[in-house]
Amino acid sequence: MHYLSATEALRLFRSGEASPVELVSAVIERAEAVEPSVNAFAEMFYDQALDAARAAEKRYLAGDARPLEGLPVAVKEEAPIAGHRNTLGSLPLRDEVATVTAPFVQRIIDAGGIVHARTTTPEFCCAPVTWTKLWGVTRNPWNLAYSPGGSSGGSAAALAAGSTTLATGSDIGGSIRIPSSFCGVTGFKPPYGRVPEFPPFNLDHYCHEGPMARSVADVALLENVIAGPHPSDVVSLRPKLVIPSPLEPAAGLRIALSPDLGCFDVDADVAANTLAAAERLREAGAVVTEVSLPWKLADIIRAARIHFGMIFGPSVRPLLEAHGDDLTSYARAFVAESDEIAKEDYYQGLELEAALYYPLGELLEEYDALICPTMAVPALPAEWDHGDIPEGRNDSSWMDVMMTVPFNIASRCPVLSVPSGRAGNGVPTGLSIVGKTYDDVTAFRVAAAHEERYPWYTDPAHRPAIG
Incomplete structure (x- = not known):
């Protein structure tokens, strides 16, 4: 039952065939079995979750259920929840307690979602792997020698292991999509402003909060709860967009395929799985055409480093100055790289970002979506x-393999990562589906069409053997 989808769970709750108490109990039992190996949770609230599940059961009996009523939701620890720890995975912040709740998390709670755990992240969310001095190493349920990715690594690992039904992530360089790829789950980087962000990073156009789950429908369910304007966030978009259900078929859509985005050295297993995904979309009736992009990896990395060096790095520097070696080696290196960026570089960064988006924008005028690893x-x-x-x-550097970064630069483009296959080392690989600016619905149509022909987690063969 711990692998039950959110949409199916809601159906069973409404019909009386299952109860929130059964699901929450199953998820907690699973977490207790796999957490010693996976280490996806920074904090657990099992007793409170069971109390909430019993209250949800009464709401169903009274006909008063809310959109997420009774569903376990693991919330990434970087999102503050009033009264709970908010350490950002940093040893110097181990006693930090939040005084406010992030708007999108409050929406989950108000919709009846049950926050049974907080998920691990790398320190300050500044790495594509998940280990810290505070929490230790989070591991990939498909192969414990590997990382679930970062920075939403705990969320993806928990979904893959079956220790949550839904999860949240955040994405400033791929932090939703990287773990989704490595763990074989589905994650959505909404376009900038779609989901309200907490200040001051709501004003950083690389930064996105978004949903993660084991299916496209479950991602859409959570996205429809957390999206929409909020008075605390000046960039949050009006009106609220709702992902429809059911989604229209992908037949007739024109999809561009770029196996390497013009500049990345792509592993053979990843490339083969990407081409197999393209064939599935052709079977769905989409017209898939291989294209080339004129991007240079050095330009992508330079633009991102300028951006991080102007905003993200300086936010960490005071802690580095105060606590030095208490920080992880990668956090110290992140600040050191940021120190190399001068204020005069900012304008060059804007020029690079504009130049990188232009060919993508032209491509998406001709095609409905772009797919790539x-x-x-x-x-x-x-x-x-x-x-x-x-x-x-x-x-x-790690940015040499992060094919996610161009779409933080092109931050108004919605991007879903869905499973594309498995590699020789046993871990999954991911396919990115990139939509036109603010065209979330088409990206979801493509993702749903692919999933229909390649479902995961509904088939026990597409679940990790751990536990």
Whole structure:
């Protein structure tokens, strides 16, 4: 029962065939079995969750159920919840307690979602793997030698392991999509402003809060709860967009396929799985055409480093100055790289971002969506650190494999990552579906069409063997 989809659980709750208490109990039992190996949770609220499940059961009996009534939701620890720890995975912040709740998390609670756990992240969410001095190493349920990715690694690992039904993530360089790819789950980076963000990072156009789940329908369900304007966020979009159900078929859609985005060195298993995904979409009636993009990896990395160096890095620097070696090696390196960025670089960064978007914008005028690998590699080692080089590759930094970053630069484009297959090391690979600016619905149509022909988690063969 711990792998029950959210949409199916709601149907069973409404019909009386199952209860929130049964689901929450099953998810907690599963978490207790797998957490010693996976380590996806930073904090657990099992007793409170069971109390909430009993209250949800009464709401169903009274005919007063809300959109997420009785569903377990694991919330990434970077999102504040009043009265609970908000450490950002940092040892110096281990006693930090939030005084406010992030707007999108409050919407989950108000919709009847049951927050039974907070999920692990890398320190300050600044790495594509998930390990910290505070929480230790979070591991990929498909192969414990590998990372679930980052920074929403705990959320993806919990979904893959069956220790939550829904989860939240945030994405400033791929932090929803990377773990979704590595763990074989579905994650959505909404376009900038779709989901209200907490200040001051609501004003950072690379930054997005978004839903993660084991199916496209479940992602849409959670997205429809958390999206919409909020008075605390000046960039939150009006009117609220609702992803429809059912979605229209993908037949007739024109889809561009880029196996490498013009500049990434893509692993052979990832490339093969991407081409197989393209064939599934052709079977769905879409017209899929391979295209080329004129991007240069050096320009992508330079634009991102300028952006991070102007906003993200300086936000961490005071803690580095105060606590030094208490920070992880990758967090210290992140600040050091940011220190190399001068204020005069900011304008060059804007020029680079504009130049990088222009050919993508032209492409999406001709096509309804773009598909590409989510990451250039299937996975990274669980304890991978800044500066480590994956075996058999010549990468100079982790951004060399992060095919997610261009779509933080093109931040108004919605992007879903869905499972595309498995690699030789046993871990899943991901397919990114990139929509036109603010055209979320078409991206979901493509994702649903692919999932219809390649479902995961509904089939026990597409579940990790852990536990």
